[in-house]
Amino acid sequence: MNYIELASKIEERKAIVPGHRTCPGCPIAIILRTAYAATDKKIITSSATSCAEVTTTIYPYTSWNEPWIHSVFANAAATISGVETAYRALKKKGKIKEEIKFMAFAGDGGAFDIGLQSLSGALERGHDFVFVCYDNEGYQNCLSIDSLIMTETGLKKITEIKKGEKVWAFDQNKHLPVLKECTGVFNNGRKRVYEIETIHQNIKATSNHPFLTLKRNGRGKENELIWKTVSQLKVNDEIVTMRKLYDKGKAYEFNKIKLTKKGDYKVNIINDVKLPEKSTKELMLWLGLYVGDGWIREERGEIGFALPENTEERKILLKIHKKIFGQENKSKDKYYIYYNSVNISKFINSLGFMQGAKNKTIPSWVFTLPIDQKEEFVKGLLMSDGYIYKKKKDSCRYLSASKELIKRLRLLLQTMDYRVGKITIQKKPKGTFVVYREMLNDGEYYSICFSKKDKWDVKKYPNQYKYQNYFIENEYFETRKIKNIIPRGIEQTLDLRVDGEHNFIADGIVVHNTGAQRSSATPYGASTTTTPGEKKEFQKDLARIAIAHKIPYVATANPGNLLDMHEKFRKAFEKKGPAVIIVYAACPTNMKAPEDLTIDISKLATETNFWPLYEVEDGKYKVNYKPANKKPIEEFLKMQTKFKEVLKDKNEIKKIQQEIDDDFKELLKMEEAFPLK
Structure with a gap:
């Protein structure tokens, strides 16, 4: 044949x-x-x-x-x-x-x-x-393409990560966040995935994906961290999660955009405005209000906010808009404020917050900001589509039609040491009032509750608290109990490999490198x-x-x-x-x-x-x-990156070559002794 x-x-x-x-x-x-x-x-x-x-x-x-x-x-x-x-x-x-x-x-x-x-x-x-x-x-283990990864330049979808980028990982010796290089991203096809839920996080992974887990060895013995695959995890197992990242953020410098000027096609009038060169507390407050209550129509040069008159939010917006952009408001009614500027609308559109209530998101660069600027952004969100419960230790609730926005907000709050609840879904029929506004159509909304964490008085009961919370004196990581492990069917998955620590932070959880496991x-x-x-x-x-x-x-x-x-x-x-x-x-x-x-x-x-x-x-x-x-075995090994460590040692290569040669000689002896005609 x-x-x-x-x-x-x-x-x-x-x-x-x-x-x-x-x-x-x-x-x-x-x-x-x-x-x-x-x-x-x-x-x-x-x-x-x-x-x-x-x-x-x-x-x-x-x-x-x-x-x-x-x-x-x-x-x-x-x-x-x-x-x-x-x-x-x-x-x-x-x-x-x-x-x-x-x-x-x-x-x-x-x-x-x-x-x-x-x-x-x-x-x-x-x-x-x-x-x-x-x-x-x-065995191949991997994450769902929904996963969000903490990188040096902010939060990114796993599909956006490139080889050579630095991502946040967990230093297994010092128990601190550390930046490590991504050495590879691979499409691993469609796999059966499971969703791991804690009270504050959730992530989807294949059954053989390892998670960093706390092993309790009993009173009087030191607890330890071990890796467990999804198939080994059980409800109430404690996995390592992110508490916050280093507060080394700095103001974000914006890319320059091509401005519209008088004399351009169909442009007879241009309102003079000043555009920020980098992020500030006032701008982040303005952007929080925009994400919750604002819109832009770039083709008309319109920026609008749904802020009713006689509200504190409207007064604040009018004040900070003038300070940021140097523009007075000339158009408002009982429910809305309007500004007209082609260049402001272009600028806002370039920042990556997207348009439309269901499409709004939080771009990666917001995750790289100093804490005080992040706080102002969250404050702006709460002034638009949020609640603050004064009687419950300043606990807050934020609601949005965009699931992506809520997912990213939850992770942003976790980088700021907030206690964040699970994402809940609410279906609202036409006519329902949501954040004091009447729904014009049936809709689906997502919400989260969050509040600042109380500090533990470690000095009072150091040993008891340490046993209860392995990371009690750690600013950056903590453990959370698994509440549910839910089969989620078959989804597209990706492999991500990180050098050095061989782990990274995905959806706020410390997970092992994806890729192949030993068999x-x-x-x-x-x-x-x-x-x-x-x-x-x-x-x-x-x-x-x-x-x-x-x-x-x-x-x-x-x-x-x-x-x-x-x-x-x-x-x-x-x-x-x-x-x-x-x-x-x-x-x-x-x-x-x-x-x-x-x-x-x-x-x-x-x-x-x-x-x-x-x-x-x-x-x-x-x-x-x-x-x-x-051909020598070294030629075969060189074609596969998984052998890069062993290739550094000539003695190890000789050992592998000897094993292969001995096995083949034994085969030839068996063929000679018991030949197949």
């Missing part, structure tokens, strides 16, 4: 149809399609929870054009063995005449680690099925989020474990050699009894390598004997490929 014939077979079978959400460069779809093209019989597949399962079954859609069963992480082999047993029983009774093949499909977790027990049981019992492990050398298939020397320097153990040899079960067929395969992989799938389906094929699945996210190099790296894995191609049929060995000019 040649590549054209194989492509034709894959197209004819149409097992996995377009529409899956695997990441760019991911070989999973190639592996699956090649497997299905190896037989013309119907195949029933059990797929473990994994990248393959999540990316091909985006509710309510699926890319599968074949009978398919979703099994939990650990049970793909056990599930398909039960299906195969039922099939044999029904066929024996004459209720099924058709010949059907069975396949289980799993990643590292469902094969090397938690799934190994069910796999071993199915092999030992001799079920007639093909088990396929796509080995991507780790027992992770190679020696690889850096992962759970082995930040380098892994010091060689990977588990799953092929040899399968061979030890004395099953009819075991093979290794590589998408870099499709014809060899297809032939091995063909043999596996023809065998009676269990067969295991372990496929090298180069994952760009895990490798920390460019997406367009997946196949090049896959081929190099075999050219260096890192991933030798061989098969064992009824105890007989055959090495399918023996490189004529074997």
